[in-house]
Amino acid sequence: MTTLLDRLGAARKANDLVRLGEAIPYAKWMNMAPENTTGELLTRMRYHPQLIGNAHLPALHGGTIGALLETAAIFHLLWEMDNAALPRIINITVDYLRSGRPMDTLARANFTKLGRRVASVAVEAWQDDRSKPVGAAQLHFLVTPVR
Amino acid sequence: MNDEARPRTVFEAVPGDKLELFQKWFSDTIPHNRALGLKVTAVHKGGASMRLDWEPHLVGNPETGVLHGGAITAMLDACSGMAVATVMTRAQPFATLDLRIDYVHPATPGQPVLADAECFRLTHNVAFTRAVAHHGDPKDPIASSAGTFMLGTKGMAAVGQQAARIAAAEKGKIK
Numbered sequence: 001m002t003t004l005l006d007r008l009g010a011a012r013k014a015n016d017l018v019r020l021g022e023a024i025p026y027a028k029w030m031n032m033a034p035e036n037t038t039g040e041l042l043t044r045m046r047y048h049p050q051l052i053g054n055a056h057l058p059a060l061h062g063g064t065i066g067a068l069l070e071t072a073a074i075f076h077l078l079w080e081m082d083n084a085a086l087p088r089i090i091n092i093t094v095d096y097l098r099s100g101r102p103m104d105t106l107a108r109a110n111f112t113k114l115g116r117r118v119a120s121v122a123v124e125a126w127q128d129d130r131s132k133p134v135g136a137a138q139l140h141f142l143v144t145p146v147r
Numbered sequence: 148m149n150d151e152a153r154p155r156t157v158f159e160a161v162p163g164d165k166l167e168l169f170q171k172w173f174s175d176t177i178p179h180n181r182a183l184g185l186k187v188t189a190v191h192k193g194g195a196s197m198r199l200d201w202e203p204h205l206v207g208n209p210e211t212g213v214l215h216g217g218a219i220t221a222m223l224d225a226c227s228g229m230a231v232a233t234v235m236t237r238a239q240p241f242a243t244l245d246l247r248i249d250y251v252h253p254a255t256p257g258q259p260v261l262a263d264a265e266c267f268r269l270t271h272n273v274a275f276t277r278a279v280a281h282h283g284d285p286k287d288p289i290a291s292s293a294g295t296f297m298l299g300t301k302g303m304a305a306v307g308q309q310a311a312r313i314a315a316a317e318k319g320k321i322k
Contacts (some may be wrong), residue, residue, distance in 0.1 A: 004210050026215035029204040050182035054240075057302040061179035062228075062243040063221020070217050072229040086208065089216050098299070 008078055015042070023138045028073050030064065034075045040068065041079055041127040043072035045105045053103065054142050060100030060134075065125055069094060069137035076109035077141060087119065087141040093120060094137045103127055105134065112138070152199060158192045158233035165190055180225050185220060187229070188261070188309045195229035197222060199260045212256030216290075218281050220248055221293045226264040226277055227276040231296050234269050240276065240302045246294040254289045258282050264292075 005116055013020035021033035045051070045068045053061025058115040059089040070092055105127055112120040118140055125135045165174055170187040173195075176182040177289055183205070189196035199205075199214075199222045207215030224243055231241060254260055263277035263285055280290040 004208060023209070024215070025204050025206045025209055026217060031219065049177050053180075054163060054174065054302055055178060059242075059302070061177065062246070063217070063224040064179055066246060067215070067217025070220065071215075080230075088253075089250050090248065090250045092220065094220075095245050096243045097217040097259040099242065100241060133180070139158070147186065 002056045010087075012079065012082075013076070017079070020075060024071075024074075026067075029076065030053050030067060030071070032068060032071050035064050036077070040108065041070065041076060043107045043109075045107075047103050047105075049102075054099075057099060058102050060105065062094075062096055065096065065100055065135040066092065066094045066137070068105055069123040069125055069135055071141065072107035072123050073109045073127070073139045073141070074135070076111075076116065076121060076123075077119060077143070080111070080141065081119075085145040087143050090118070090140040090142055092137055092139045094135060098132060098134045101127060106130075114143075117142065117144050148230050155236065156192055156233060157235050157238055158190065158257050169195070169229065173225065173232070175240070179221060181320050183221060185222060185225055185296065189263075190229070190233060192296070193230065193234050194265045195226050195233060195306065196264070197226045197229070197262045199262070201254075201259060206256075212255075213251075214254045214260065216248075216250055219250075219254065219290050220246070222260065222262050223248060223264070223278045223280060223290065224294070227266070227269050227278050227292065227294045229321070230264040230266040230276055231269070231274040231298075234266050235273070235298070239298060241296045241298045242300040244273070244295040246292060246298045248292045251288050254280075255282055260289060261277040269298075274298060 015087040017034040039072040051064045112122045121139045122135045124133045126133045169190045174185045186198040262280045268275040276294040278292045279288040281288045310321040
């Protein structure tokens with residue numbers, strides 16, 4: 001059986017972002033997948049009725065935007081770091097900036113600082129207009145090998 | 148202060164089987180909470196508790212079976228929001244402004260996650276919450292959160308018209 005890290009390494013080597021997304025059951029269930037159509041790594045959360053938090057507006061559940069921001073940060077770490085360890089999340093601070101409409105949401109992560117033990121990552125999520133983000137987050141990950 | 152002058156919270160105005168009603172308002176009728184399978188396990192004025200059962204599709208790392216942080220984020224957001232609703236004096240829509248979560252310890256695979264949230268301060272515009280996710284002992288948390296919610300946002304209250312009607316009817320009874 002190949003390990004998750006092996007599969008991630010193979011996906012990275014083959015430059016196959018799709019395989020990266022498929023390795024994480026929760027990301028699949030949430031309709032989240034990394035893509036690279038514009039020369040930068042974006043994570044897309046395809047709209048699905050189960051993502052709704054307020055059926056009257058309607059608006060996406062805040063938790064789904066938080067989850068997308070976190071997942072985008074993880075994909076960024078897995079893709080950018082040639083590390084033999086899975087990043088372990090320490091914390092996340094999410095700012096909810098606008099209500100998420102029932103449509104696809106995209107997220108882009110960047111390293112604020114990549115240290116030896118801790119990676120600090122900033123993520124922004126938007127829908128049809130990148131200049132109008134629906135949410136932003138700052139996250140810390142432990143990036144040392146386990147054990 | 149006599150009973151009439153004191154503003155009654157939405158929670159106090161809800162009669163009968165509160166759990167069943169809150170389960171309806173905060174899980175069954177909220178598509179994502181329902182999809183996660185969130186169960187409302189306790190409610191009191193200022194506090195809410197929920198349970199999230201372990202499911203294979205909520206896993207972040209298929210090798211260990213540990214839940215993805217995103218599922219816990221959504222749960223803490225939902226549970227904190229419900230705690231806010233219990234202290235409001237009228238049904239009004241509100242939305243998360245920010246949520247900070249510390250992931251203290253990975254969740255144990257196969258075990259349900261329990262969350263306890265409290266709304267410890269309600270102002271005219273903003274509600275402040277804290278919450279913990281755990282496996283049965285809140286002193287040994289999986290995650291701990293601090294959140295703020297904006298009150299009076301667009302849309303319809305999660306504790307929708309039904310709660311407002313019940314609250315109004317109950318108010319009528321006091322007179």
